[in-house]
Amino acid sequence: MKALKELSELSLEELWELFPISLVAYNEKWEKYYAETEAFLRRILSGRQIERISHIGSTAVAGIWAKDIVDILIEVSRDSDIEETAKVIEKNGFIRMSAETGRISFNRGYTKEGFADKVFHVHLRYVGDNDELYFRDYLNGHTEVAREYETLKLKLWKLFEHNRDGYTDAKTEFIRKWTQEAKKVYAGRY
Secondary structure (H helix, E strand, C coil): CCCCCCHHHCCHHHHHHHCCCCEECCCCHHHHHHHHHHHHHHHHCCCCCEEEEEEECHHHCCCCCEECCEEEEEEECCCCCHHHHHHHHHHCCCEEEEEECCEEEEEEEEECCEEEEEEEEEEEEECCCCHHHHHHHHHHHCHHHHHHHHHHHHHHHHHCCCCHHHHHHHHHHHHHHHHHHHHHHCCCCC
């Protein structure tokens, strides 16, 4: 489905139709895409108070199926101006998708024709707001839990193909459980 309107003019339902949930087998290209984009972000954000840039999400977990979208977490120091950092990211081709106190999300690779070849979600937060790092590390260190997560996602895929919020909500309990376990196992890592 090609959108006749601008993406900003589409309803949530129209966006979900144009950008359905779709999972693909693990692909090593994700590491390359992450590395390229991390280097780009470091370049455009030089001089800003960046504490850490990390590859998160299922594309950062070896061997499991994932949406073909690379998630990146940027952590800035607590005394930095997160809004000024966000403006730099926006000026360099990322679209702001959501904002709440201390959390701003962007995407790149969403077009009126659907997904581009390379798609990114960038999460800008203050340092320490990084549960995703613990979850990623736990899945990479515990293959059986990673497989359970993959099985859950594959089950939910078709149920919520055109409902991103439903898909995310249906994974929340699993993610919360294993993130809490990871924070015990890896206490103080981040």
